[in-house]
Amino acid sequence: MKYYFPLAGFAALASGTAQAQSEAGPSPESEIIVTGTRSSGRAALESSAPVDVVSGETITATGFPDLGRALNFLQPSINFARAATTATAANTKPVTLRGLAPDQTLVLVNGKRRHANAVLNVNNSIGRGSAAVDLDTIPESAIERIEILRDGAAAQYGSDAIAGVVNIILKSNAGGASAELLGSITEEGDGETALASASAGFAVGDSGHLTLSVSARAQKPTNRAFVDQRFDRVTYRIGDPKASVASLAIDTAVPLGGTAELYGFGTLTRKISNNGAGFRVPGFSLRHPDGFLPIIEPRIWDIGATIGARAEVGALKADLSQSFGSNKADFRVFDTANVSLGLTSPTAFDSGGVTYRQYVTDFALSLPLDNVLAGGNIAAGGQYRHESYKIRSGEPDAYFGAGADGFAGFNPRNPTDEGRNAWAAFLDLELRPVRPLLLGGAVRHDHYGDFGGKTTWRATSRLELMEGAAIRATYGTGFRAPSLQQQFFSAVQGALSAGRLVTVGTLPVGDPVARALGASDLKPERSRNFTAGLVVGPIEGFSFTADYFHIRIKDRIALSEQLGGAAVISILTTAGITNFQQVRFFTNAIDTTTHGVEVTARWQGDIAPDTRLSLTAGYGWFKSRLDTLRPNPVLPALPLLNRKSILFVTEAQPKSKFTLQASIEHGAFDAGLNVAAFGTYTSQPIAAVQTFGGKETVDLSLGYRILPGVRFGMGVQNLIDAKPDTIDDQQLFIAATGGSFPTGEETPIGLNGRTWYARLSARF
Template identity: 90%
Template sequence: MRYAMSAVGVAILASGTAQAQTETRPDPDNEIIVTGTRASGRAALESSAPVDVVSGDTIADTGFPDLGRALNFLQPSVNFARAATTATAANTKPVTLRGLSPDQTLVLVNGKRRHANAVLNVNNSIGRGSAAVDLDTIPESAIERIEILRDGAAAQYGSDAIAGVVNIILKSNASGASAELFGSVTEEGDGETGLASASAGLALGDGGHLTVSVSARAQRPTNRAFVDQRFNRVTYRIGDPKASVASLALDTALPLGNAAEIYGFGTLTRKISNNGAGFRVPGFSPIYPDGFLPIIEPRIWDVGGTVGVRGDIGALKADLSQSFGSNEADFSVFDTANVSLGLASPTRFNSGGVTYRQYVTDFTLSLPLDGVLAGGNIAAGGQYRHESYKIRSGDPNAYFGTGADGFAGFNPRNPTNESRNAWAAFLDLELRPVEQLLLGGAIRYDDYGDFGGKTTWRATSRLELMEGAAIRATYGTGFKAPSLQQQYFSAVQGALSAGRLVTVGTLPVGDPVARALGASDLKPERSRNFTAGLVVGPIDGFSFTADYFRIRIKDRIALSEQLGGAAVVNILTAAGITNFQQVRFFTNAIDTTTRGVELTARWQGDLAPDTQLSLTAGYGWFKSRLDTLRPNPVLPALPLLNMKSILFVTEAQPKSKFTFQGSLTHGAFDVGVNVAAFGTYTSQPLTAVQTFGGKETVDVSMGYKIFDGVRVGLGVQNLFDARPDTIDDQVLAIAATGGSFPTGEETPIGLNGRTWYARLTARF
């Protein structure tokens, strides 16, 4: 709590010059959206597909200083699994949409494609095998709003938009400023978090702006590991990682005459975090007679930016832009040893690193069809994308012999420095035959240098039945290209297999050893999406939507099982490999179908001249099934995926979720309540399959404007201290890990329990 108290004190002293500012929350139903349509001036409820709009203020009011957790407790269709031990999952923070994989949701910033992580999730957690966008690289202080398109949109945006699109809109004000100091601590006295952020807008020339946002956050780890019953002490570290994150965001535009402007935006983030690996028992290394817990620490630099020019050419609207993104991670492991080096082993190792870079050139022409029937819009354009992926080997001591325990690091059998080019062209049409009917269609062709071309299409419709009531539907195809990370990742690391710690080699699909075990060239995933729903409102501040969806995915990309046994050992021995005993690789092994229902309801209005009330509720039900599991073409006795891996893509995320947010403002006082009720999920945390019960969390907050422009707030997250179910198979758990793990890596509510926080915000 000392972070919170010092934050409050400093902010009060610093904000004495704050001036009065009228604070009004935007109505998300009437918010003009830019996602899912290339027409201008369309509100969220007027869209042919479901689009949720979440304001930056709403995100900040959750009291979660990272974007993934905030969206998890606000949006029924978003899930953010709180991985507690897995280094690649716990230290990068993508979200999932509609129960699919993180890399099946396309993330945009200001409508431009965001680059993915260089770090590939190869751990046993949600999103296993994916390299998605780390939302923790975008500071909350820079966000104006987020638009979430819950519909397949590959025909508009290209690869990855199978589940939908998350479009993060940055602040672009030319005046005013805000600042925040935040502190939190769990009721158990750990996980102390301190955050300081600020954002300011400056006028440039005649009608231009420069908006600068900065943020710095530090958090101490939490640990909810049970006592290791083999040694009668806590040996594991299971909880949120120790982390520090510093970010800078810019958004700018400068008019070029009356009909055009040059614009740019970007982010720069430095992340340092670490997690404990599996505990190594006494006798494992002579350096640590009492055993040891290796700590894996990724250090990440992330940068993304776009510059462009947009304007009118007669009736045409044109936009030309160039984007760049880079995610670079260097890994080290410490408090460990390489047992192959005996007493001469170092205790800290440089494990190497990975870099992913992306260059995107976009050009779009758009023409409003104001004089055609009841109106419409037509757009066409193209895109060029260049991607590269590189692996840097670690210190030789890190991968010598059996390697550094915890993470032996990167040492690809062949140098990994790969790249590819992709070209695309699209046509997008929306037309109103009559005022009440909106019809749309889009077609796009993408050509990738490594696997060829893919055509996708999308048809949309919206019919207004009467004032305040409409039906809508979309149908289309989509795809997700196999990422460079999935095709070329190579590493050796420790992993659990049937509760036993083993050394596993992850090999590229082109490696001769992987080929000998059943690997083949990856193909793009292919999808068909259908969504249909009802829209009511807005009527006197009230709105309601109900949507049904179905997503069929063929050739879904997954990380194979850890293949082991005599046949695998023989192939490894013949190849001269002795530093790992099991092998995994990526494969198009499965087809799946996901369907669900999503409901939203909102009301906001004035109860009195100085009293406002806002209520939002949402519900989602999701069901994924496995349609096809292809056999291993080389070793049929070794399935490419076993139950644990299948559950990650079918049942390991909550089957349902209910969310509710209520806020009441009366004069200088405000109170808020957030409720999130998560349904059951099924996974295989160790050796037994288990269905984990649904859990409900309640967050409450209150605030007071101590003077114009300055607000102090206090809140508690998880008021009733909800915790996930514990692992059932404790007998096997004790044998494998001493019973240290309280639950699996899939919990959406995390392990921290009740958490207290304080905020001080100032608006200038």
């Protein structure tokens, strides 16, 4: 099974090519891209770096109501771990690229930097220690397409673009409308999900537009917890959270006369979700003599907006814009108690909240060099960015003594209301000495008010060997600035340590207690990226790409181990701290190397009258290794990172992945097949290190056009009911968890199993 799907997929591609009766229509590779280049009119296959284009129709056709899951099963280089018990990880939806961390992928919307989460993932899951962009805040109904640049591009876009760039292009139509109703349920009878969305475009003046998109989704939780062997009943809630998400998106452009226009776009999202924490046994709290399961509920407001002006003066193009982003999360915890308050304890608490805001001013000039050699383009510009991060303390009862169980909330030892400024300037040049050869170079200098300046550069090349065949390569440097969240986050939470529930304080690196345990000021991550590959096509609807990449990262920022023991207790006691027993903080403790191979193949065309077939296959192989682990400078006996934390960085994501999508249309009927085969991954879910087997999922869909523009479809996700491997050493911790955990937090396929859905869509 491990090798069957890749071979079958490429065999299907070859077969499909042989059977083609007519030339295929436009493919995603023929679409004009705006990511990774400042030249206009470039198609994806003409780029010097690998760029994948995923249409909005392809995303909605998966039947997944959230963007993270859809991309996970469509793109071999993207991973979306389905955390099942950790509140901060399960309720925000970042993705990873090329096996790196979520915050090492830059997310853009219409080419403008998207703001990150205020919520920092401090749980034991993929992306531990990161505050990345929540893709759940962008409604699928608003997306025209997504461009995925698989290459380091910090010299073009600044911090965070170490693994690559995900650029979400919003719909900008001046007419027409679409709507969708979707409902789904797992075969277990839970996880009921309902989605309603709509999008409409309106003309503004002679050439302007206003496009509005709305989406509302409600989902019930799933629970795959095993029976707690201590009490012969299910006590945990392990699965997808209960959630409701409502979003609005706007994209508009208004002509100003001549070649100038005023444009704007934005999103507004309200998101409420909840997760169960660890079960507290009978006798733990006087308020809950039979035991209790605390529920953590983040309530999130997310706003992103950009307004700008574009103009052309002769061949010179100018773009000036101002963007604003805000992510605000308030936390409630209920069905719980603060044991320090005894019988007087409330059972619900306001645990405080976090807010992250970002202001970005961009200015860019671009000039085509049509009369220089065989052509080219030069661009220059600058950027100003202001960020702020604030922690709101919870109510006193939430953090008094031992604190509210499940999440004692926010009570920084020092008030947290921080900000910083950053300035940048860039120069970008592409030139064709001769028509078949494209050379490019970019240089950028960023200066941050808290750690100083950083200069990055990037060189690119593409040589057309013959018509329909080319080789390409890029080499450059990159960096990622330590986020304000990583520098100043402070909270007290319950966490598992070797199967035992403990209370952990996460402290800012500047806190005296953190300093006494080995913390120091954070430095930016530094990277060197190399990518080289082969491009074939498009030839009669067929295209093929193969790329090798190598990424070396120094001074990676990671959340330290939960440091405990006699030395830590002594330092905490001296500082007068009694409400937590272990401490963690952020550190530049490691250097890593990641390399791999990525292959894509596509074909589409007519195979019979009124019958069209489309096939897309992709394969990725990824390997990360630890190059350096720096010792704790204060307490050498307490390593900054242990095996579990290192595995999250190096081996806890699938080592390989194969995807295949096939769709056929015949008259009013259509059918689709999606296959995803995930490789093995290694983690330490409780105490023992375990390698989890690779799994394959198969999705099927059928549709019928019941009226012009109106389609009804049904489908099944995970037809073969694949489930992740169970934890091997769980029986050793029956006294602590009751054997409740079916698997770790790293599974890319989730725990739900087979899921059925129905979809009604309309286009006008």
